[in-house]
Amino acid sequence: MKKLIVQPLVESRISTVVIIDALDECKDDEPTSVILSVLERLVPEVPKVKFFVTGRPEPRIRAGFRLPLLARATDVFILHEVESSRVNSDIRLFFSHKFLELKDHRLGLDDWPTKEQLDLLCERAAGLFVYAVATVRFVRRQNSNPKKRLDLLLQSPGDTALEGKTGFKPKTTLDLLYLSILQEAFGGDEPEDDPKIRSVLGAVILAANPLSPSTIATLLDLDTGDVFPLLSSVHSLLTLQQDTNHPVRPFHKSFPDFIMDPARCTNTRFHVPPSDHHSELAIGSLELMNRRLQKNMFEFPDALANDEAGDLRKRAEGYIHRGLRYACESWHKHLANAKAAPTPTAKITFVLHRFLEQKFLFWLEVLSILGTLRDAVDALEVAGKWLEVCRDYMLDEFLNLLTPVPGIADCCPCQ
Numbered sequence: 377m378k379k380l381i382v383q384p385l386v387e388s389r390i391s392t393v394v395i396i397d398a399l400d401e402c403k404d405d406e407p408t409s410v411i412l413s414v415l416e417r418l419v420p421e422v423p424k425v426k427f428f429v430t431g432r433p434e435p436r437i438r439a440g441f442r443l444p445l446l447a448r449a450t451d452v453f454i455l456h457e458v459e460s461s462r463v464n465s466d467i468r469l470f471f472s473h474k475f476l477e478l479k480d481h482r483l484g485l486d487d488w489p490t491k492e493q494l495d496l497l498c499e500r501a502a503g504l505f506v507y508a509v510a511t512v513r514f515v516r517r518q519n520s521n522p523k524k525r526l527d528l529l530l531q532s533p534g535d536t537a538l539e540g541k542t543g544f545k546p547k548t549t550l551d552l553l554y555l556s557i558l559q560e561a562f563g564g565d566e567p568e569d570d571p572k573i574r575s576v577l578g579a580v581i582l583a584a585n586p587l588s589p590s591t592i593a594t595l596l597d598l599d600t601g602d603v604f605p606l607l608s609s610v611h612s613l614l615t616l617q618q619d620t621n622h623p624v625r626p627f628h629k630s631f632p633d634f635i636m637d638p639a640r641c642t643n644t645r646f647h648v649p650p651s652d653h654h655s656e657l658a659i660g661s662l663e664l665m666n667r668r669l670q671k672n673m674f675e676f677p678d679a680l681a682n683d684e685a686g687d688l689r690k691r692a693e694g695y696i697h698r699g700l701r702y703a704c705e706s707w708h709k710h711l712a713n714a715k716a717a718p719t720p721t722a723k724i725t726f727v728l729h730r731f732l733e734q735k736f737l738f739w740l741e742v743l744s745i746l747g748t749l750r751d752a753v754d755a756l757e758v759a760g761k762w763l764e765v766c767r768d769y770m771l772d773e774f775l776n777l778l779t780p781v782p783g784i785a786d787c788c789p790c791q
Contacts, residue, residue, distance in 0.1 A: 377414045382421050391424040399431035401629065412440025419449060456503075463503045470505070471497055474512045478522060488523060496530055500549050506628045507550050513612035513627070514557055529556055550630060551640050554613065558646045561609035570645050572598065576606050577646075578653030580614065581632035584706040586623035589616075594699030595660040621698070651715035655724060658714050661707035662727040668700050669738040696742060704742045708755035711762055725766050728759060 381394065396411065404410045415427060431437050433454070441450055471494055479485040489497070501507040515525045562573055579592045589607055593600040604620050615625045626632050634640050641647040673695055696704075714724060731739070743749045 377418055382418050385422045385425050389424065393426050393428055395428045395430075397430050398629070399429055399437060400434050401431075404436075407436055407439060408443065409436045409440040412437065412443065412446060416440075416443045416445045420445065460503060464498050464501075467501050467503075467505060467508050468494060468498050470508050471512070474516070478516050482522060485522060489526060493526065493530065500530075500553075502549050504550055506630055507553055510553060510557070510612055510627065517611065525560075528560060529553065551634055554631060554634050555641070555643060555646075557610060557612060558643070562645070567645075572602070573606060574646070574648050575653065575656060576603055577610075577635060578648045578650075579657060580607070580624055581626055581635065581648065582650060582653055582657060582710070583702075584709045585702075586625045587702065588623050588698065589620045591621075591699045591702060592624075594697065595657060595664060595703065597660065597663070649715075651713060652720070654710045654713035655715045655717075655720035658707055658710035659720070659723055659727060661703035661710060662724070662731050664700060664703045665707065665735055665739060666727060666730055668697070669704075669735040669742065671738055673738065673742065696746075701742075701746065704739055705746065705748055705751060708751075708758040712758045714762070716765060721766050725763070728762070732759070 385392070399409065399411060402409070402411060406413070412429075419425075419427065440446065441452060471489075475485075475489055479488070497508070497511065501511075511526075511529060514529065515522050517525065562569070565573070575596050576592060576598075579587060579596060587595070589604040590600045592598070593603045596603075600620050607614060607616055607624055613627055613631050615627055617624075635646060635648050636650050638644075638647050638649075711724065711728075714720060740749065740752060743752055
């Protein structure tokens with residue numbers, strides 16, 4: 377903050393606005409937001425600069441704005457205190473504009489949507505702009521009938537709830553929208569496809585940094601030809617490009633929140649338990665490194681230092697696949713959140729032991745070239761904790777197997 381923002385602004389003496397959007401997505405363990413704590417100390421040094429901060433009113437954020445210097449220097453504007461009539465008017469204007477654009481490019485949409493349909497859409501949106509955007513993205517999908525897709529959404533019952541003002545509950549408007557989109561995309565698929573659907577969606581929402589469809593396929597040992605069409609089926613919920621090497625992201629944070637919460641995503645076909653899929657990504661990353669890592673992957677001459685090798689970034693791009701790079705840099709982040717249960721625990725322990733015994737030095741070499749060697753310390757700390765927890769967990773499981781069945785203790789010879 378001091379070096380990148382305050383000092384340059386002080387020296388340049390310019391007047392500007394710095395926007396910090398979605399502060400609630402910056403996670404830290406302090407009771408007061410770390411970013412707001414830093415701002416409180418440094419904001420007085422840049423009097424010509426204003427900061428525009430947005431976020432849900434979580435306790436640590438509210439506590440941050442109560443810090444003495446910030447309390448005197450800030451104005452708090454609560455969006456939910458805006459008159460609902462103004463919000464609904466803006467959402468109706470958005471719907472009308474987007475549907476008018478759609479009618480300019482599609483035939484047979486005269487007198488569509490009806491006033492009644494617009495009224496119902498605005499009522500369903502309940503002040504949530506993300507609902508309006510997701511609806512439009514769903515309806516205007518290429519090679520589809522917009523009228524039928526809008527009718528499909530409006531056929532499901534609706535309820536209302538304001539994000540941030542009331543906690544999300546099952547069957548709220550936004551949840552029903554997401555369920556409708558998932559059901560439309562995958563409801564007709566065979567049940568045996570469900571694990572693959574959950575795995576791909578889990579990779580999108582749980583990745584340490586956004587992954588492309590081709591990288592997701594590599595990590596999950598799938599075909600890109602299977603992953604991309606699956607993601608295209610729910611394009612209204614994602615930012616997805618035609619280039620399979622371009623990262624894909626959830627369109628809005630409310631979708632990951634929804635699909636990871638069993639109380640909201642009530643259809644078990646689509647629910648993504650985070651710990652289960654962190655386990656899957658950890659296993660996929662470790663298995664990929666076990667397959668691909670090898671000695672001197674960059675084909676350096678013997679005894680060549682990194683700073684003598686020229687453009688390391690270009691060399692890394694040429695020799696290290698994006699999926700392998702992600703695995704090398706992020707396997708421990710998934711391991712830290714993996715689930716301790718018999719099947720994943722045994723599988724993770726097996727591939728982790730193989731990695732540490734056979735691929736450890738090659739992994740260090742890759743991190744060195746990528747300039748992220750310091751991450752090795754964090755990764756090894758996570759691995760050590762995992763193996764310790766795993767040992768205790770598996771011991772408990774083993775002891776449970778040895779527990780005598782009630783009623784046979786007197787006749788069991790081993791007693």
